[in-house]
Amino acid sequence: MSTHTETATHAHEQSMFEAVLARLDEAAKLMNLSPEVALVLRNCSKQVKVNLPVMMDNGKIQVFDGYRTVHSTHLGPSKGGIRYAMDVNADEVMALAAWMSFKCAVANLPYGGAKGGIKLDPRAHSIGELERITRAYAVSMKDVFGVNKDIPAPDMGTSGREMAWILDEFNKNTGEDSPGVITGKPVAVGGSLGRDAATGRGVMVNTLCALKKMGINPAGATAVVQGFGNVGSHAARLLAERGIKVVGIGDHSASFYNEGGIDIPAAIDFSVKNNRNLKGFKGAREIPNAELLTSKCDILVPAALQNVITEENAPNIQAKLIVEGANGPTVPEADEIIREKRIVCVPDILANAGGVTVSYFEWVQNKAGYYWTEDEVNARHDQKMEQAFEAVWYHKEQYNTSMRLAAYITALLKLEQGVKLKGAY
Numbered sequence: 001m002s003t004h005t006e007t008a009t010h011a012h013e014q015s016m017f018e019a020v021l022a023r024l025d026e027a028a029k030l031m032n033l034s035p036e037v038a039l040v041l042r043n044c045s046k047q048v049k050v051n052l053p054v055m056m057d058n059g060k061i062q063v064f065d066g067y068r069t070v071h072s073t074h075l076g077p078s079k080g081g082i083r084y085a086m087d088v089n090a091d092e093v094m095a096l097a098a099w100m101s102f103k104c105a106v107a108n109l110p111y112g113g114a115k116g117g118i119k120l121d122p123r124a125h126s127i128g129e130l131e132r133i134t135r136a137y138a139v140s141m142k143d144v145f146g147v148n149k150d151i152p153a154p155d156m157g158t159s160g161r162e163m164a165w166i167l168d169e170f171n172k173n174t175g176e177d178s179p180g181v182i183t184g185k186p187v188a189v190g191g192s193l194g195r196d197a198a199t200g201r202g203v204m205v206n207t208l209c210a211l212k213k214m215g216i217n218p219a220g221a222t223a224v225v226q227g228f229g230n231v232g233s234h235a236a237r238l239l240a241e242r243g244i245k246v247v248g249i250g251d252h253s254a255s256f257y258n259e260g261g262i263d264i265p266a267a268i269d270f271s272v273k274n275n276r277n278l279k280g281f282k283g284a285r286e287i288p289n290a291e292l293l294t295s296k297c298d299i300l301v302p303a304a305l306q307n308v309i310t311e312e313n314a315p316n317i318q319a320k321l322i323v324e325g326a327n328g329p330t331v332p333e334a335d336e337i338i339r340e341k342r343i344v345c346v347p348d349i350l351a352n353a354g355g356v357t358v359s360y361f362e363w364v365q366n367k368a369g370y371y372w373t374e375d376e377v378n379a380r381h382d383q384k385m386e387q388a389f390e391a392v393w394y395h396k397e398q399y400n401t402s403m404r405l406a407a408y409i410t411a412l413l414k415l416e417q418g419v420k421l422k423g424a425y
């Protein structure tokens with residue numbers, strides 16, 4: 001892990017949920033949101049914390065902290081991923097849950113927002129340990145999750161493999177087969193074609209939409225992508241397929257730059273064979289991780305962690321466009337710098353909404369028991385993302401504000417209706 005990123009992360013250990021509220025308040029003021037609606041949305045509706053005792057391979061028991069937070073169910077059952085990372089905590093899960101409410105509203109999906117996680121380092125456990133921890137979590141959340149209640153999905157550190165374990169454990173405990181209780185599943189157990197690449201695909205569609213508004217031709221434009229996991233690797237591949245030259249990539253192990261363009265399929269192949277590490281890749285020059293975000297490019301895609309674009313490095317960003325693949329990569333203090341530098345920033349709640357959009361399609365297919373082709377999924381995804389981008393751009397112009405605040409406004413206009421129509425006790 002880069003020392004720079006560590007420093008950036010530590011410098012911003014203030015509440016992530018407070019950062020969400022700060023942006024919510026700013027958008028609420030701009031659009032004159034009713035204080036009662038704002039009050040409801042400033043709070044998470046349900047928070048569950050569990051302690052999971054699990055037998056490790058060495059015969060010793062370890063106890064893991066597990067979380068699930070539902071922020072809102074005003075627009076439908078709550079939806080949101082499950083994260084495995086050492087810095088998972090109650091505050092972070094609340095922030096991510098609230099973002100899911102806004103993200104689903106921006107993408108015009110009939111969902112509320114939730115998020116969950118377990119505090120653990122997935123690289124430090126065997127597959128057997130991960131399976132037992134995941135199944136313990138699923139059992140402890142069996143009354144929280146439900147196909148019309150709360151529907152989890154993958155996030156950082158989890159993938160289809162964990163979703164299949166959770167589905168299996170949920171089904172065993174309820175005695176029913178309900179594939180729609182979780183999304184991001186492998187296709188063989190009810191997953192959707194196109195889901196794996198969907199978040200990266202959404203990043204690509206948003207990038208193309210933004211470039212068009214900015215009058216920049218994608219052919220010949222250059223991009224740097226931080227993070228080479230699910231979001232980053234698919235985003236880099238799809239950007240390259242659209243003629244954008246990906247000149248920089250990086251993950252927790254190393255960063256690389258090649259002004260001539262990086263062969264992304266070769267980098268993906270290398271990373272997969274190297275246990276998801278880019279360290280040792282020979283197709284570009286290795287650079288310090290700290291330099292990746294500020295290296296020369298037109299488009300910057302942070303697709304790894306939160307809090308990586310800070311007031312320290314934002315002044316040195318050379319990109320004209322930032323497309324936030326990760327959740328919360330930009331700290332609020334850096335927003336102002338980005339605005340002053342006239343960098344267009346497509347915010348996380350729009351830029352990475354492709355994943356939840358195809359999760360929604362997966363849920364719809366599970367409910368119908370009828371499965372679509374990958375082309376159908378991709379076509380519907382692209383249409384939904386383009387519509388969401390246009391709605392946010394419209395509010396950006398109407399309120400003369402940043403895309404981030406415009407995305408919040410787009411979401412709050414929908415959520416406001418849900419809160420008002422459903423009312424209170």
Ligand code: NAD
Binds near residue numbers: 252304353
């Ligand atoms: P992942 O676990 O598949 O990949 C994470 C990547 O980040 C890895 O390549 C890892 O090496 C890299 N990374 C970790 N620490 C780093 C560091 N210090 N410096 C540089 N790179 C580092 O996770 P993912 O699913 O791709 O998620 C990435 C981000 O996208 C997260 O913020 C997540 O919340 C967000 N997101 C994911 C999805 C999804 O569908 N997977 C959807 C929406 C948002």
